[in-house]
Amino acid sequence: xxxxxxxxxxxxxxxxxxxxxxxxxxxxxxxxxxxxxxxxxxxxxxxxxxxxxxxxxxxxxxxxxxxxxxxxxxxxxxxxxxxxxxxxxxxxxxxxxxxxxxxxxxxxxxxxxxxxxxxxxxxxxxxxxxxxxxxxxxxxxxxxxxxxxxxxxxxxxxxxxxxxxxxxxxxxxxxxxxxxxxxxxxxxxxxxxxxxxxxxxxxxxxxxxxxxxxxxxxxxxxxxxxxxxxxxxxxxxxxxxxxxxxxxxxxxxxxxxxxxxxxxxxxxxxxxxxxxxxxxxxxxxxxxxx
Amino acid sequence: xxxxxxxxxxxxxxxxxxxxxxxxxxxxxxxxxxxxxxxxxxxxxxxxxxxxxxxxxxxxxxxxxxxxxxxxxxxxxxxxxxxxxxxxxxxxxxxxxxxxxxxxxxxxxxxxxxxxxxxxxxxxxxxxxxxxxxxxxxxxxxxxxxxxxxxxxxxxxxxxxxxxxxxxxxxxxxxxxxxxxxxxxxxxxxxxxxxxxxxxxxxxxxxxxxxxxxxxxxxxxxxxxxxxxxxxxxxxxxxxxxxxxxxxxxxxxxxxxxxxxxxxxxxxxxxxxxxxxxxxxxxxxxxxxxxxxxxxxxxxxxxxxxxxxxxxxxxxxxxxxxxxxxxxxxxxxxxxxxxxxxxxxxxxxxxxxxxxxxxxxxxxxxxxxxxxxxxxxxxxxxxxxxxxxxxxxxxxxxxxxxxxxxxxxxxxxxxxxxxxxxxxxxxxxxxxxxxxxxxxxxxxxxxxxxxxxxxxxxxxxxxxxxxxxxxxxxxxxxxxxxxxxxxxxxxxxxxxxxxxxxxxxxxxxxxxxxxxxxxxxxxxxxxxxxxxxxxxxxxxxxxxxxxxxxxxxxxxxxxxxxxxxxxxxxxxxxxxxxxxxxxxxxxxxxxxxxxxxxxxxxxxxxxxxxxxxxxxxxxxxxxxxxxxxxxxxxxxxxxxxxxxxxxxxxxxxxxxxxxxxxxxxxxxxxxxxxxxxxxxxx
Numbered sequence: 001x002x003x004x005x006x007x008x009x010x011x012x013x014x015x016x017x018x019x020x021x022x023x024x025x026x027x028x029x030x031x032x033x034x035x036x037x038x039x040x041x042x043x044x045x046x047x048x049x050x051x052x053x054x055x056x057x058x059x060x061x062x063x064x065x066x067x068x069x070x071x072x073x074x075x076x077x078x079x080x081x082x083x084x085x086x087x088x089x090x091x092x093x094x095x096x097x098x099x100x101x102x103x104x105x106x107x108x109x110x111x112x113x114x115x116x117x118x119x120x121x122x123x124x125x126x127x128x129x130x131x132x133x134x135x136x137x138x139x140x141x142x143x144x145x146x147x148x149x150x151x152x153x154x155x156x157x158x159x160x161x162x163x164x165x166x167x168x169x170x171x172x173x174x175x176x177x178x179x180x181x182x183x184x185x186x187x188x189x190x191x192x193x194x195x196x197x198x199x200x201x202x203x204x205x206x207x208x209x210x211x212x213x214x215x216x217x218x219x220x221x222x223x224x225x226x227x228x229x230x231x232x233x234x235x236x237x238x239x240x241x242x243x244x245x246x247x248x249x250x251x252x253x254x255x256x257x258x259x260x261x262x263x264x265x266x267x268x269x270x271x272x273x274x275x276x277x278x279x280x281x282x283x284x285x286x287x288x289x290x
Numbered sequence: 291x292x293x294x295x296x297x298x299x300x301x302x303x304x305x306x307x308x309x310x311x312x313x314x315x316x317x318x319x320x321x322x323x324x325x326x327x328x329x330x331x332x333x334x335x336x337x338x339x340x341x342x343x344x345x346x347x348x349x350x351x352x353x354x355x356x357x358x359x360x361x362x363x364x365x366x367x368x369x370x371x372x373x374x375x376x377x378x379x380x381x382x383x384x385x386x387x388x389x390x391x392x393x394x395x396x397x398x399x400x401x402x403x404x405x406x407x408x409x410x411x412x413x414x415x416x417x418x419x420x421x422x423x424x425x426x427x428x429x430x431x432x433x434x435x436x437x438x439x440x441x442x443x444x445x446x447x448x449x450x451x452x453x454x455x456x457x458x459x460x461x462x463x464x465x466x467x468x469x470x471x472x473x474x475x476x477x478x479x480x481x482x483x484x485x486x487x488x489x490x491x492x493x494x495x496x497x498x499x500x501x502x503x504x505x506x507x508x509x510x511x512x513x514x515x516x517x518x519x520x521x522x523x524x525x526x527x528x529x530x531x532x533x534x535x536x537x538x539x540x541x542x543x544x545x546x547x548x549x550x551x552x553x554x555x556x557x558x559x560x561x562x563x564x565x566x567x568x569x570x571x572x573x574x575x576x577x578x579x580x581x582x583x584x585x586x587x588x589x590x591x592x593x594x595x596x597x598x599x600x601x602x603x604x605x606x607x608x609x610x611x612x613x614x615x616x617x618x619x620x621x622x623x624x625x626x627x628x629x630x631x632x633x634x635x636x637x638x639x640x641x642x643x644x645x646x647x648x649x650x651x652x653x654x655x656x657x658x659x660x661x662x663x664x665x666x667x668x669x670x671x672x673x674x675x676x677x678x679x680x681x682x683x684x685x686x687x688x689x690x691x692x693x694x695x696x697x698x699x700x701x702x703x704x705x706x707x708x709x710x711x712x713x714x715x716x717x718x719x720x721x722x723x724x725x726x727x728x729x730x731x732x733x734x735x736x737x738x739x740x741x742x743x744x745x746x747x748x749x750x751x752x753x754x755x756x757x758x759x760x761x762x763x764x765x766x767x768x769x770x771x772x773x774x775x776x777x778x779x780x781x782x783x784x785x786x787x788x789x790x791x792x793x794x795x796x797x798x799x800x801x802x803x804x805x806x807x808x809x810x811x812x813x814x815x816x817x818x819x820x821x822x823x824x825x826x827x828x829x830x831x832x833x834x835x836x837x838x839x840x841x842x843x844x845x846x847x848x849x850x851x852x853x854x855x856x857x858x859x860x861x862x863x864x865x866x867x868x869x870x871x872x873x874x875x876x877x878x879x880x881x882x883x884x885x886x887x888x889x890x891x892x893x894x895x896x897x898x899x900x901x902x903x904x905x906x907x908x909x910x911x912x913x914x915x916x917x918x919x920x921x922x923x924x925x926x927x928x929x930x931x932x933x934x935x936x937x938x939x940x941x942x943x944x945x946x947x948x949x950x951x952x953x954x955x956x957x958x959x960x961x962x963x964x965x966x967x968x969x970x971x972x
Contacts, residue, residue, distance in 0.1 A: 049676070117675055184738035184743045185743060185744060187701075187703055188738065190703065191807075192725050192758055192761050193732075193761050193762070194757075196724075203746050206746075206748050207747070209748070251562070
C-alpha cells in the first residue's frame with residue numbers, strides 16, 4: 001500500500017515550472033501567443049532605450065516625404081513624428097490600461113457573480129436583472145456616453161471598460177458557481193460551520209479558475225480593441241501622448257497618400273490581440289486534452 | 291469444448307496497451323478465452339483490472355491511445371483485428387452488440403424512442419418502412435415496456451432509468467446479435483429494477499439464443515446469470531471455470547478475497563466477518579515476471595510466487611493462475627483482528643429524534659412566474675425515527691424514497707415542511723445549518739455518497755482535515771492541529787504522506803477515508819452517512835464499512851447509515867428503517883427486519899437481491915413496476931400500487947396501521963401479522 005502511495009505522490013508532484021514546460025511542449029499555439037505577448041511587454045518596458053526618437057518630437061528629416069525611410073523605418077505621421085517611436089511608446093498605455101481595467105472588471109464581476117450564484121434568491125434576482133440591463137446597451141454607446149460626459153482620460157477608460165465587461169464576467173461566474181455549489185464538498189463546508197465568504201472564495205472560486213483564465217485572455221483581446229476604438233473615436237488618451245487607436249485616426253486624412261501611417265499602428269493592435277486569442281485557444285486546448 | 295466447431299468468440303493471448311502521458315500502460319495481458327454460441331460468461335474483478343478493456347477490444351472501440359499489442363480476437367473464426375470498417379459494420383448486424391452501464395448516455399436525447407429503434411432496422415436491413423414499426427412495437431412489448439405505443443413517441447429523458455435500460459436492450463436485440471456484451475448493465479439501477487432487468491435478459495437470451503459476455507462486480511448477479519466466470523486481476527485472467535464452483539470454492543487467493551468481502555443478506559454481523567483485500571490494483575507498464583497479486587496476497591511466498599506464472603488447470607474445469615494453489619488450504623487464513631467487544635449501550639438519552647417530518651418540494655413550471663400552478667412532490671411524509679448514542683440506524687429503500695432528503699433535513703441543509711427534528715435535546719427544526727450553534731454543528735456531521743465530489747479536488751488532504759480540526763475540533767494552535775490531523779489519518783488508516791496530496795489525486799476509497807476522517811474530526815455525537823459505499827468497488831466498500839464500524843466503536847458515535855444495499859445494512863446496522871416514497875413501512879432491530887414477519891415491500895427488496903449462494907434455478911419473481919413520486923392527492927398505503935397482497939377497497943384508500951410485532955418492531959400494513967412473511971412472495 002505504502003509503495004503505491006509513494007508512486008502516486010511522486011507522480012502527483014512536479015514543480016510548477018516543469019508543469020509549464022510540459023504544457024508549452026504540448027501546445028505550439030500557446031507558445032506563439034506567449035512569444036508575441038512577451039515581445040510586446042519587452043517593447044513596452046524597454047521603450048526609452050529602443051525607441052529611436054522621443055515619441056512627440058517633430059523631425060525635419062520627415063518633412064518632404066512622410067513615407068518609410070532610412071531615418072524613419074515606419075515613416076512619419078502628418079505632424080512629422082516618427083511612427084516607430086510612437087508605436088513603441090504606445091505599447092505602454094495599452095499594456096497598462098487593458099490589464100488594470102480588466103482586473104478591476106473581474107473584481108466586480110466575480111463578486112457579483114459569486115453572490116448571485118451562491119446566495120440565489122433575491123440577490124440573484126437583482127444582480128441578474130442589472131446584468132441584463134447593462135448587457136442590453138451596445139458597448140460602443142456605453143463608451144461614448146460615458147467618456148463624452150466624463151471627458152477622455154486613462155481613469156475614465158478604465159471606468160468604461162469595467163462597466164462594459166463586468167456584466168459578462170458576472171454572468172459567467174454565476175453559472176460556474178451555480179454548478180459548483182451543488183457539489184458535496186460545499187455541503188460539507190456548510191455543515192462544518194464555514195462562513196459564506198470562505199465557501200465562495202476558498203471552495204468555489206478556485207475550481208472555476210480554468211474557464212475564467214481562458215475568458216480573461218479572450219477579454220484582453222476585446223479590451224485592447226476597445227481601447228483602440230476609443231482612441232480612434234477621439235475618446236482615448238488625450239493628445240499628444242501616443243495611442244495606437246489615436247494614431248490610426250490621425251492617419252485617416254492622409255490615408256490615400258500615406259497608407260503606412262494607419263497600417264503600422266493597426267498591425268500593432270492586430271498582433272497584440274491575436275497574441276491573447278492564441279493564448280486563450282492554447283489554454284483551452286490544454287484543458288480539453290487533460 | 292475445444293473439439294467442437296469454431297467457438298463464437300475466441301480471444302488468444304490478448305495484450306492491450308494504452309499510451310499514457312509519460313509511459314505506456316499495460317491494460318490487458320495474456321488473456322485467452324472462448325465463448326460458445328448461446329453461452330454466458332462473466333468477467334469479474336475490481337475496477338482497473340481490464341474487464342471493460344477486453345469488452346471494448348471485442349467491439350474494436352479501444353480509442354485513439356489504445357492498441358492491441360499482441361494476440362487475436364476471433365469472431366466466428368474471423369480475425370476482428372484485420373477487418374475493415376465495412377466488414378465491421380456488417381458484423382454489427384447479427385454479430386456483436388453492446389449494452390452499457392449508463393443507459394441515459396447510450397440513447398440520443400433529441401430523438402424519439404420509436405425513431406431510434408427504427409434506425410437500427412433501417413441501417414442493418416434496409417427494411418421497407420411498413421414492416422419496421424410493427425417489429426419495433428413487438429420488441430418494446432418483449433422487453434416489458436408498459437405502454438409501447440405511447441413510448442414510441444417519447445424522448446429518452448421522459449423515461450425512468452430502468453425503462454431506458456430496457457430500451458437499450460431492445461435496441462441491442464433488434465440487431466439480433468449472436469453475442470451481446472453487457473458492461474455493468476444494472477449498476478446504476480435499484481435492486482428491484484435490477485432484478486427485473488436480469489429477468490428480462492435471461493428471457494431474451496432463452497428466446498434468441500444469444501451468447502453473453504457479462505461484466506460486473508456484483509457476484510450475486512453473476513451467479514444468477516452466468517454459467518461460467520473469468521476472474522480478472524491486473525489485466526490477467528487469474529481464475530476461470532464454472533460459476534458455481536468458482537464462487538462456491540474459489541482457488542485463487544484473489545477470488546477468495548473477492549468472495550469474502552461480499553456482505554451477506556442471510557447472515558447477521560455476529561455470524562461472520564467481512565475481509566477486505568488490502569492494497570490496490572497495480573498499474574503495469576510491462577509484462578509481469580511475477581505474480582501480480584503477490585503484494586496483496588497473504589499466501590505469497592518469496593521464491594515461489596516471483597516467477598512468471600501461467601494459468602493452468604487446477605481442478606475439474608477450473609483454471610487458476612497461482613503457484614501455490616495446492617498449498618493454500620494448509621496456510622492459516624488471514625489473521626482476523628479481534629473484534630472489539632460491543633460497547634454497552636446507554637439507552638436512556640436520545641441523540642436524534644425526528645417526529646412526523648414531512649418535506650414537500652414545489653415543482654414550478656418555468657412558464658409560471660408567480661408559482662400559482664405549482665405542483666407538490668413529497669419526498670418525506672411523516673417520518674419518525676429515534677436514535678440512541680452509539681447506535682447505528684440503517685435506512686433502506688429504492689431511489690426516490692426520500693432517504694437523502696431525510697439526511698439533508700437532519701443536517702440542516704434543507705428545512706422540513708413540517709414535523710420536528712431534535713438533536714441532543716435541542717430542537718433544530720427549521721434551523722438551517724448556518725443558524726445552528728457551534729455545538730450543534732459540531733455534533734452532527736455527514737459522509738457523502740460520491741467520493742469524487744465529497745472533497746474539493748484542489749485542496750490538499752492536510753488542508754481539508756486541518757480546517758475540520760480547527761472548526762469542529764476547536765484546536766487553535768498549529769502544532770496541536772497537526773497532531774490531530776495525524777491522529778485522524780491514523781484513525782482511517784491512511785499514511786501521513788497523503789497530507790501533502792491534493793484530494794483530486796486520491797483513489798475513490800482513499801477519498802472516502804478522508805471524508806470519514808473529516809466527519810469524525812470534532813468527535814460528533816451523530817454522523818449521517820448517505821450511501822458512503824455505493825460508488826465504490828466491492829473490496830474497497832468492505833474496507834470502508836469496517837472502518838466506519840471501528841471508528842464508531844472507538845468514538846461511540848451514533849450513525850445513520852443510508853443505503854440501498856440491504857446486505858450492507860444488515861452488516862452495519864443495529865436497527866433498520868425501510869422507507870418507500872417518503873413513508874416508513876417497517877422499522878425494528880436488524881434481526882427482526884431481516885427475518886419474518888416482513889412488510890411485503892421488505893420482502894420484495896430481499897427477494898430482489900441476488901445471492902452468491904443461490905443457484906441459477908432458484909425460483910424468483912421480481913417486484914414489478916417502479917416507485918413513482920408520491921403526490922398529496924394519493925391516499926392509502928403508498929406501496930399498494932405495486933403490492934401483490936394489496937386488498938382492493940382498503941389498501942388504496944385507508945392508511946395502514948402500525949402493527950407491533952415485537953419489541954420496537956413496527957410494520958405498517960393492513961395485512962394481519964400471520965400473513966406477513968409466509969405471504970405471496972415466498
